[in-house]
Amino acid sequence: MSGAGLAGSEELLAEQDVQQGSGRQLLQRFLKHRLALTSLIVLLLLMIVCFGADWVAPYPQGQQDLLLGPTPPSAEHLLGTDELGRDFLSEILYAGRISLAIGLFVALLSTLVGTTLGALAGYLGGWVGELLMRITDLFLIVPAIALLAVIVQGLGPSPVTIVFALTALGWTYIARVVRAQVLSLREKDFIDAARGIGASNLRIIIAHLLPNLAGVLAVGMSLAVASAIIAESTLSFLGFGVQSPQTSWGSMLSQAAGYVGTPQVYLLYFPGLFILVTVLAVNFIGDGLRDALDPQGKHL
Amino acid sequence: MFTFIIRRVLYSIPVILVASFVLFWAVRSTFDPLAKLRQAQDPTAVAREIERLGLDRSILEQYFLWLRSFVTGDWGTSSRTGSPVLQLIGEALWPTIQLAFWGLLVAVIVAGLVSVYSAVRRYSLGDNLLTGAAYLGIAMPAFWFGLILIQTFAVWPKQQFGLAEPPLYFIGLHSPGQDGFDLDYIRHLVLPVAALMIALVATWSRFGRAAMLDAMSSDYVRTARAKGVPRRQIIWRHAVRNSLAPFVTVVALDAAVLIGGLVVTEQIFAIPGMGRLFLDSLVAGDVFVLLPWMIVVAIAVVICNLLADIGYALLDPRVRLR
Numbered sequence: 001m002s003g004a005g006l007a008g009s010e011e012l013l014a015e016q017d018v019q020q021g022s023g024r025q026l027l028q029r030f031l032k033h034r035l036a037l038t039s040l041i042v043l044l045l046l047m048i049v050c051f052g053a054d055w056v057a058p059y060p061q062g063q064q065d066l067l068l069g070p071t072p073p074s075a076e077h078l079l080g081t082d083e084l085g086r087d088f089l090s091e092i093l094y095a096g097r098i099s100l101a102i103g104l105f106v107a108l109l110s111t112l113v114g115t116t117l118g119a120l121a122g123y124l125g126g127w128v129g130e131l132l133m134r135i136t137d138l139f140l141i142v143p144a145i146a147l148l149a150v151i152v153q154g155l156g157p158s159p160v161t162i163v164f165a166l167t168a169l170g171w172t173y174i175a176r177v178v179r180a181q182v183l184s185l186r187e188k189d190f191i192d193a194a195r196g197i198g199a200s201n202l203r204i205i206i207a208h209l210l211p212n213l214a215g216v217l218a219v220g221m222s223l224a225v226a227s228a229i230i231a232e233s234t235l236s237f238l239g240f241g242v243q244s245p246q247t248s249w250g251s252m253l254s255q256a257a258g259y260v261g262t263p264q265v266y267l268l269y270f271p272g273l274f275i276l277v278t279v280l281a282v283n284f285i286g287d288g289l290r291d292a293l294d295p296q297g298k299h300l
Numbered sequence: 301m302f303t304f305i306i307r308r309v310l311y312s313i314p315v316i317l318v319a320s321f322v323l324f325w326a327v328r329s330t331f332d333p334l335a336k337l338r339q340a341q342d343p344t345a346v347a348r349e350i351e352r353l354g355l356d357r358s359i360l361e362q363y364f365l366w367l368r369s370f371v372t373g374d375w376g377t378s379s380r381t382g383s384p385v386l387q388l389i390g391e392a393l394w395p396t397i398q399l400a401f402w403g404l405l406v407a408v409i410v411a412g413l414v415s416v417y418s419a420v421r422r423y424s425l426g427d428n429l430l431t432g433a434a435y436l437g438i439a440m441p442a443f444w445f446g447l448i449l450i451q452t453f454a455v456w457p458k459q460q461f462g463l464a465e466p467p468l469y470f471i472g473l474h475s476p477g478q479d480g481f482d483l484d485y486i487r488h489l490v491l492p493v494a495a496l497m498i499a500l501v502a503t504w505s506r507f508g509r510a511a512m513l514d515a516m517s518s519d520y521v522r523t524a525r526a527k528g529v530p531r532r533q534i535i536w537r538h539a540v541r542n543s544l545a546p547f548v549t550v551v552a553l554d555a556a557v558l559i560g561g562l563v564v565t566e567q568i569f570a571i572p573g574m575g576r577l578f579l580d581s582l583v584a585g586d587v588f589v590l591l592p593w594m595i596v597v598a599i600a601v602v603i604c605n606l607l608a609d610i611g612y613a614l615l616d617p618r619v620r621l622r
Contacts, residue, residue: 134318140553141319141598143560146578150590153582154330226439233441234564238579250441257447257568261455268451272444279439 026215029292036288039281046278050096059087061094062245070264079270092271095247098159099229100278102248106166106228107221113167114174115217119205121175122182129179136172144169148231149240157243162235166228174220181216185209215293222286226279233275249275301613308609312602316595323594324363333587336379366591375592380584385592388577395473396562396573399496402489403565404558407497407504408551414501415508415547419516420535430505437502442561446495446568453491471570492569496561500554507550511543518542545615552608555601 031037049056058078065085073080079088121129139147151165185191186209194204233250235241237257242248252271259267332338333353337346350356354365369376375385418427437445454466469475469488478484515521516539524534559574566575574593581589 137315138319138322140556141315141601142323142594143556143563143597143601145560145563146594146597149579149582150327150594151330153585154327230439230441234443237441237443238564238567239583253441253444253447257443260447260451261459265451268444268447272440272448275444276436276440280435283435283439 026292030288033288033291035284036291039284039288042277043281043285046096046274046281047100050093050100053090053093053097057087057090057093059090061090062086063090070267072263072266080264080266082267083264088267088270091247091252092249092274095249095252095271096274098242098246098248099232099250099275102159102163102166102232103225103229103278103282105163106170107224109163109167110170110224111174111217111221114171114220115178115210115213117171118175118178119182119209119213122179123186123201123205123209125183125186132175132179136176139169139172145231145234145238148235149238152235152240157240159242159246159248162232162241166231170224170228174217174224177216177220178213181213182209185212215289218289219286219293222282222289226282226286229275229279229282304613305606305610308606312606316599316602319598320367320595321363323598324366324591325359327587327591327594328359328362331585331587331590333379335585370592370595376588378581378586378589380581380586380589385589388589389574389592389596392572392574392577394573395571396566396575398473399489399492399565399571399573400558400562403493403496403500403561404551406493407500410497411501411504411508412547414505415512415543416535416540418505418509419512419539422513434502434506437498442495442499443564443568445498446491446565449491449495450568470568473571492565492571495568496558496565499561500558503554504547504551508543508547511546512539515539515542541615545612548611548615549608552604552611555604556597559597559601 053061063086065081068081068085070083070085071077071081077087077089079092082088082091117132121132147169148165151168152161155161155164191204191208194208199207229249232241232248233253236248236250237254239254241254242251244251249271253268253275256268256271259265334346334349334355337349354362357365373386375389377383378385378388381388414430418430421427450470454468454470457463458466467487468490469484470491471488473485473488475484475488520542521534521538524538529538562573563575563578565571566573567579570576574597577589578593580586581593
């Protein structure tokens with residue numbers, strides 16, 4: 001490339017600024033999406049009350065009142081009490097810490113792993129990319145919940161192994177999306193330009209590709225949070241999840257399954273509602289991000 | 301068509317082989333197949349089993365040893381029940397196939413009808429309500445929905461109206477001593493099928509709606525409309541037909557999700573199928589059942605993916621088979 005070409009390359013590199021500018025637009029469009037904004041507020045509130053349960057919860061964790069026993073929701077106990085007289089709202093808030101933490105950690109870790117492998121596979125291409133895609137194919141053959149249960153049971157159930165197992169399965173989706181995105185970005189002129197002025201592969205990936213992936217990653221992460229929370233609750237229900245004395249919304253539901261047909265059936269509804277609201281909020285945030293990225297609404 | 305199928309079948313074999321090796325390696329490295337024997341403190345039996353399974357050799361040798369007996373139909377015995385694994389899986393398959401069949405059938409019909417309705421009446425009250433329902437269906441754990449169904453449609457009416465029997469059953473597929481396709485069977489099926497299909501209907505109907513809308517805004521539909529083809533005919537003959545191919549693909553590709561749902565559903569409704577077999581074996585650490593179970597399921601999923609490809613080709617004549 002001649003000197004004129006280099007000058008041209010710098011102009012092309014300025015494309016990046018356009019992308020940055022659209023980042024601000026993205027934020028504006030997201031904030032206009034009323035459902036997504038409400039969901040974001042709901043999710044933040046949930047996180048505050050759960051992670052701040054030590055200050056927010058009306059009763060300490062696991063405080064029993066055996067004389068009281070199970071009572072339906074009342075002014076004293078907003079969501080009632082369980083068979084040991086524990087305040088159910090407090091129990092749900094404390095359990096939410098583990099459910100939410102698992103969801104967030106799994107999303108972070110699988111995004112990290114998925115982005116690294118997906119970006120490498122897309123950028124390097126060739127047999128590396130091919131191998132990676134064949135590996136992600138393998139994960140689609142066996143039902144995820146069965147693989148998860150085997151991994152968690154094999155390693156011994158604990159929140160850490162659950163996060164590990166969910167990440168081991170969860171990265172594949174993000175890797176696929178990132179790889180597809182990188183494959184199309186790699187052909188763009190500003191990448192050629194960066195290569196033209198002698199940027200290293202690592203620099204191109206970190207400084208030029210990753211900023212352009214922010215949108216897809218945000219959507220992918222919100223999906224990952226939602227599916228991790230549901231998967232954790234299902235694992236706990238089947239008996240391979242969070243074990244007592246630790247509790248999650250899933251393990252509370254697993255306990256409450258025994259209350260079907262008893263007057264304490266309200267214990268079954270509340271933890272599930274918390275899961276439902278959290279996952280709905282996360283999904284709406286994902287939708288808002290997607291709409292902000294794709295204002296033409298091609299996704300329908 | 302024939303060579304296409306043969307080619308795809310042949311391509312599936314290495315996929316299953318690699319998957320089986322990965323599963324074998326994963327199970328061997330996390331579970332001790334002799335845990336139960338070691339507890340019994342019988343060193344000669346332990347030594348015999350180590351010899352038989354080749355546990356003192358490399359993982360690759362162990363795998364080929366296992367693969368040879370698996371392929372020749374020698375699936376060994378369960379360490380949990382002591383009965384032959386082939387027999388256990390054979391018995392567990394039938395209830396699961398029934399449940400999967402009814403669940404799939406009802407889910408496809410419901411999702412299909414919802415898709416057509418939502419696309420034709422886009423943004424109507426009905427469409428918006430169905431969209432909301434789909435969001436709820438995706439966002440709730442399926443087992444929670446199943447438990448609420450039991451409470452609402454079986455336990456509550458029985459208690460409320462003092463019935464001798466709940467209107468819908470929630471244990472097994474038949475009442476004791478009953479058999480065959482009758483009212484009793486249907487009363488057992490309604491709740492598990494509903495619990496199984498909720499998440500599938502939610503995702504498939506969203507996808508079907510998008511596929512329908514895509515077809516409705518295409519050139520051939522505009523042409524048909526311009527020619528004065530009746531609306532009903534445009535919808536069913538032009539739009540539905542053309543959105544069938546992607547819809548069928550999505551349904552078939554969700555086979556693994558369906559089987560995952562079966563595991564949960566069978567657990568809630570005490571149906572003695574593959575899902576229950578899996579959970580019981582996993583709790584007991586019975587690798588002799590776990591491994592063949594996962595291979596059988598993987599083969600079923602690969603066959604579904606194969607059917608998806610064939611179905612796509614049959615439904616969309618533009619796809620040329622090679």
